[in-house]
Every structure is written in C-alpha cells, then in structure tokens.
Amino acid sequence: MRRLLKILLVLMPAPALADDGFEAALALYTDGKFYEAADLAETLGTVDGDALAARALLAEAAYRAKGAEADTALARALEISERAVDAQPDHFEALLQRVIALGYKSRQMGNWPAHNAGLGHETKALIERAIAADPNQAWGWVVRGGWNAEVLDGGGLIARMIYGVSRDAVVTSYERAIAIDPENPILYVEYARALLRLSIRRNLEEAQRYLETANALTPRDALEGLIQQQGERIRSALALGDRKEIKHVFRATDPFSQ
Numbered sequence: 065m066r067r068l069l070k071i072l073l074v075l076m077p078a079p080a081l082a083d084d085g086f087e088a089a090l091a092l093y094t095d096g097k098f099y100e101a102a103d104l105a106e107t108l109g110t111v112d113g114d115a116l117a118a119r120a121l122l123a124e125a126a127y128r129a130k131g132a133e134a135d136t137a138l139a140r141a142l143e144i145s146e147r148a149v150d151a152q153p154d155h156f157e158a159l160l161q162r163v164i165a166l167g168y169k170s171r172q173m174g175n176w177p178a179h180n181a182g183l184g185h186e187t188k189a190l191i192e193r194a195i196a197a198d199p200n201q202a203w204g205w206v207v208r209g210g211w212n213a214e215v216l217d218g219g220g221l222i223a224r225m226i227y228g229v230s231r232d233a234v235v236t237s238y239e240r241a242i243a244i245d246p247e248n249p250i251l252y253v254e255y256a257r258a259l260l261r262l263s264i265r266r267n268l269e270e271a272q273r274y275l276e277t278a279n280a281l282t283p284r285d286a287l288e289g290l291i292q293q294q295g296e297r298i299r300s301a302l303a304l305g306d307r308k309e310i311k312h313v314f315r316a317t318d319p320f321s322q
Contacts, residue, residue, distance in 0.1 A: 089116055096286025098124035106144060111155050114148035117141075118161035126168065126319035127290045135172075138320070141165045149190075156201055159194035163187055163207050167214070171320040175218040184227055187211060202245035206254055209237030213258035234258050249288050252278035253295035257318070260298075264310060268302060275299035 085108045092101035098120040105117040118141045125137035142165045148158035166187045170178035178184060191211060195204040212233040215223045223229055238255040245251060256274040259267035275295045283289035294317040301313040315321050 086110070086112055086116065089113065089120075093120045093123075093287075094285040096290075098128070098286075102140075111148050111152045111158055114144050114151070115155065115157035115161055118145040118148065118165065119157070122161060122164050122168070123287050123290075127287070127294075134320070138165065138168055138172075142169060154193070154197045156194055156198040156204070159190050159197060160201075160203055160207065163190045163194060163211075166190070167207070167211065168320045179219075179226075184215065188227060200244060202241040202248065202251060205237045205241035205244070206251060209234045209241065209258055210254055212237065213261045217261040231262060234262065247281060247284070249278040249281040249283060249292040249295065252281075253291050253298075256295065256298065257314070260310075260314060264307060272299060272302050275302070 085104060089101045089105035089108070092098075092104060093116065101120040102117040102124075105113040105120065107113070121137045121141035121144070125134045125141065129137050141161065145158060145162040145165050148155060149162050152158060166183055170183045170187070173181065173183070188211070191204070191208050194201075195208065198204065212229040212231075215227050215229045216231065216234070219226070238251065238258065241251050242255070252274040256271035256278070259271045259274070275298060278292055278295045279299065281292070283292055297313055297317055298310075301310045304310075
C-alpha cells in the first residue's frame with residue numbers, strides 16, 4: 065500500500081498533490097491509518113504535510129506501536145517536526161507536534177537527563193510560541209496544562225523554581241481548552257490524567273467526573289477513540305479504589321513512561 069501511494073504521488077500534478085494529497089492524508093489519519101497518513105503527508109513537501117505526518121507518527125508511537133517500533137516512529141516524528149518548525153517557525157500545528165515529540169523524548173530520557181539536555185526550557189518556549197501563534201486552538205492549552213502537571217510531578221519544588229510551573233496553570237489551561245472544544249473526549253481524559261499526576265488521593269473524584277464526561281462523548285476520529293478507551297480503563301481502575309492498580313493502569317496508558 066505504501067509503495068502504491070508513492071507511485072500515485074509521482075504521477076499527480078503539483079497543485080493537486082498539495083491540496084488533494086493533504087486531504088487524502090488527513091482522511092487516512094482520521095480513519096486511524098497512521099503510517100499511511102504519515103507516508104502520504106510527508107511526500108507532499110509542505111509544512112502542513114510535515115506537521116500532519118508528525119501527528120500521525122506520534123499517534124502510532126504513543127497508542128499502538130510497542131518497543132522498538134514505537135521508538136522508530138518517535139524518532140521519525142522528531143525529525144519531521146523539527147524540519148517543519150525550522151521551515152515555518154510560527155506554524156501552530158508544527159509547533160504543537162514538536163512539543164509532543166519532545167515530551168515523549170523527555171520521558172524516554174528521564175526527568176533530570178532531559179532537564180540537563182535543555183529539553184524543559186525548549187519545550188516551554190515552544191508551547192508559548194504555539195499559543196501565541198493561535199490562542200484559540202484547544203491543543204495549545206492542553207499541552208500547556210499537561211506540561212505543567214508533568215513537570216510538577218517529576219520535579220516538585222525544584223521544578224516550580226526552575227520552570228515556574230503551578231497547579232493553577234494546569235487547571236486554567238485545561239479549562240480554557242475545554243471551553244474551546246467541549247466535544248473532544250481527549251481533553252477530559254488528559255485533564256483527568258493531569259489531576260491524578262498531581263495527587264490521586266485529593267483529585268480522585270474530580271478525575272472520575274472528567275473521565276465519565278469523556279466516555280459519554282462520541283469520538284470524531286481514531287485518536288479520540290483510542291484515548292477515550294484509555295480513559296475508560298483509568299476510570300475502571302479508579303472505581304476499584306486500589307491505589308496499586310490505579311498506578312499500574314496509569315503507567316500502562318501513559319505513552320513512553322519509564
């Protein structure tokens with residue numbers, strides 16, 4: 065299938081390649097054919113195409129691929145997203161995928177190695193640039209909230225001092241995201257994850273409510289469906305009230321967690 069796609073792309077005239085090719089790649093992504101979407105989108109030779117290719121590869125790496133395959137998909141997404149941001153530094157989707165890719169790389173490395181490599185400051189700056197590029201995109205606020213929660217979870221007081229992260233930034237970011245796109249189940253699942261990172265005991269009931277809301281929504285694409293399913297796994301674990309099982313499920317559904 066990938067070889068056929070590449071042959072067809074060679075035969076297509078350039079204007080059709082840019083327009084029809086992107087729409088075809090987006091349709092593949094929506095259907096959950098992430099590798100095919102990435103192959104087609106990358107061949108377009110545009111920033112939009114590269115950003116979509118990175119998005120598709122990150123979806124595959126985070127929620128389907130395992131082990132070395134996931135690492136390979138992430139490495140490819142890192143390369144493509146860097147190229148896209150270099151080509152157009154204010155492109156929202158390129159910045160977003162670069163942030164997500166660096167976030168997964170940081171998890172692979174571990175908190176302090178990632179900090180020492182400068183990934184924390186780089187990621188923070190990219191998030192700020194993404195929100196500045198388009199403050200009305202829910203995903204910009206999602207990554208801001210998630211990044212604050214993860215840095216707080218991994219670094220505590222020292223992280224607050226170094227990066228200026230806070231629980232308030234977590235809450236306001238996710239609330240802003242949900243106000244922009246209230247029908248997206250991913251936002252509620254990710255908000256619940258962020259709250260659980262901060263404290264399972266204090267935030268358990270609130271996280272359950274957000275996961276119940278996520279489960280009641282209708283996914284609009286394959287990724288929303290995949291993350292909704294993960295949210296339901298977490299909700300089931302929370303209902304059991306077993307902290308050990310909650311932590312196990314949380315880690316099992318958290319991409320590239322060590």
